[in-house]
Amino acid sequence: MNRLLFILLSALIIITGYAMYINNDLGLMQVSFAEYQFEASLLEVGAVALGVLFAALLLAHTVKLLKKFTGLYGEKRIERLTEKARHSLELGLIELSEGRYAKAEKVLLLKVEHNENALLAYLAAARAAQYQGAYDRRDDYIRRAHQSAPDADIAIGLTQAELQMDHNQIEQALATLNHLNVLSPQHPYVLKLLAETHHMLADWESLRELLPDVKKSGAINDEKLLSLEIDTWCGLMSDRSRTDNIDLLTQLWDVMPVSMKTIPEVVEHYAAELIKLHAAGEAEMVLRDFLSKNWVESSLILYSELDVMASEEQISIAQGWLHKHQHNEHLLYALGKMCMSKNLWGPARNYLEASLSAKPMPVTYLKLAQLLEDHLEDRQKAQDYYRQGLHMLSGDYGEAALANAENDFQRSIVVPELRVI
Numbered sequence: 001m002n003r004l005l006f007i008l009l010s011a012l013i014i015i016t017g018y019a020m021y022i023n024n025d026l027g028l029m030q031v032s033f034a035e036y037q038f039e040a041s042l043l044e045v046g047a048v049a050l051g052v053l054f055a056a057l058l059l060a061h062t063v064k065l066l067k068k069f070t071g072l073y074g075e076k077r078i079e080r081l082t083e084k085a086r087h088s089l090e091l092g093l094i095e096l097s098e099g100r101y102a103k104a105e106k107v108l109l110l111k112v113e114h115n116e117n118a119l120l121a122y123l124a125a126a127r128a129a130q131y132q133g134a135y136d137r138r139d140d141y142i143r144r145a146h147q148s149a150p151d152a153d154i155a156i157g158l159t160q161a162e163l164q165m166d167h168n169q170i171e172q173a174l175a176t177l178n179h180l181n182v183l184s185p186q187h188p189y190v191l192k193l194l195a196e197t198h199h200m201l202a203d204w205e206s207l208r209e210l211l212p213d214v215k216k217s218g219a220i221n222d223e224k225l226l227s228l229e230i231d232t233w234c235g236l237m238s239d240r241s242r243t244d245n246i247d248l249l250t251q252l253w254d255v256m257p258v259s260m261k262t263i264p265e266v267v268e269h270y271a272a273e274l275i276k277l278h279a280a281g282e283a284e285m286v287l288r289d290f291l292s293k294n295w296v297e298s299s300l301i302l303y304s305e306l307d308v309m310a311s312e313e314q315i316s317i318a319q320g321w322l323h324k325h326q327h328n329e330h331l332l333y334a335l336g337k338m339c340m341s342k343n344l345w346g347p348a349r350n351y352l353e354a355s356l357s358a359k360p361m362p363v364t365y366l367k368l369a370q371l372l373e374d375h376l377e378d379r380q381k382a383q384d385y386y387r388q389g390l391h392m393l394s395g396d397y398g399e400a401a402l403a404n405a406e407n408d409f410q411r412s413i414v415v416p417e418l419r420v421i
Contacts, residue, residue, distance in 0.1 A: 365389030
């Protein structure tokens with residue numbers, strides 16, 4: 001457009017000047033300003049105007065070329081800086097993964113202002129600072145990450161929470177995760193970390209409320225989820241037990257999911273808490289019902305340790321278990337104790353001796369010795385069982401040790417009377 005205008009104006013001036021020259025009439029222009037006066041022919045004025053216009057267009061073209069040249073140079077420079085920043089990020093991540101944290105932090109921040117992935121660089125630098133124990137620098141990099149990518153609150157917050165958890169700043173991590181949960185409800189990874197923080201804080205009630213959402217999100221695999229549920233309900237039972245209010249404990253058991261009541265660890269924990277609250281009878285009933293449906297060795301051991309006044313029904317049920325488990329030392333031991341509680345000294349002795357035959361245990365020796373000494377007046381045999389039980393407790397219960405114990409007893413003139421409290 002400028003070029004066309006220049007051509008038209010030039011043509012007009014040349015035609016006008018040629019016409020004036022042919023007619024021998026160059027015209028006259030006179031300009032006065034204060035004391036100064038200027039005169040020139042119109043042809044001269046036109047030539048000057050044409051020269052000025054030509055110079056202006058030339059200058060504009062030159063400026064345009066200079067801008068284009070400097071622009072190309074600037075773009076190349078930015079490209080070079082961006083490439084260097086990208087290379088620094090790659091190298092920094094390698095250094096971080098190889099455990100050279102100080103070098104990683106330094107390299108990650110090189111040309112970071114030109115990095116297209118400045119967010120990633122700052123987050124990685126925050127990890128590197130954390131591993132060096134530089135928590136102030138870590139927090140500063142998290143802050144810079146927010147400034148570089150204001151819309152990446154979730155990604156930045158999750159990294160911040162992870163770092164806080166790694167540094168055992170659990171309450172700070174919980175605050176961060178609660179904020180993220182408000183920003184993005186039902187976010188799977190946020191829910192997963194929330195569950196972990198509540199678990200670490202032993203905040204069982206909050207974890208209980210959170211678990212349905214965690215389960216629905218699929219953020220945790222089934223095995224880990226089951227472990228969390230078990231820990232949650234066991235933790236809740238312990239909290240209720242510490243109040244010394246058995247009603248609170250039993251009310252919790254009543255509302256507990258049926259699926260939890262089939263898990264040995266949960267049932268045994270409930271029974272143990274009942275025992276702490278001096279409710280061994282309720283514990284016996286819970287364990288007996290469970291063992292009637294699920295034969296679990298650890299539950300049987302806990303059942304055998306109970307000291308309760310057994311009823312005929314309880315003895316009958318336990319005897320029924322013998323049909324499938326007639327050589328189980330813990331079951332035989334439990335039956336021996338039950339019979340003792342009913343003053344059935346003969347059957348008690350038979351069950352306890354059968355338990356020893358199945359597998360000797362220190363508690364069985366001591367319980368049998370107590371029975372013989374207190375109720376069957378076989379003090380010599382009782383002392384023998386006491387000694388064998390004590391040998392087992394000390395870890396020396398081989399056949400040779402037992403034979404030596406028998407010989408020692410035979411040579412003894414005075415044997416101290418031992419009782420188990």
